[in-house]
Amino acid sequence: MHRTKHPGARLLLGALWTEGEAAGKIENIGPVPSEMLPEVYRRADALVFPTLLESFSRTYLEAMYFGIADPHRDRDFAHHLCGDAAIYF
Secondary structure, three states, X not given: OOOOOOHHHHHHHHHHHHOHHHOOOOOOOOOOOHHHHXXXXXXXXXXXXXXXXXXXXXHHHHHHHHOOEOEEOOOHHHHHHHHHHOEEO
């Protein structure tokens, strides 16, 4: 199920879910209530948060806290928050 309203995001996720090596490996779970976050992070292999506009999000810090792979856009704010703990693209 596509749990996003942006048409570009739906197209990207649709392609990722049906094509190539990513097929069946990526899940967009949509909004998560705070009380469920620890379980979601424990079950995740990676967090992908490809934003160009975000300047701070607790999401980066949560992923680092739970020790999951945390790829980020190569942006100054991400380097400031995550240092060498993230994978940049």
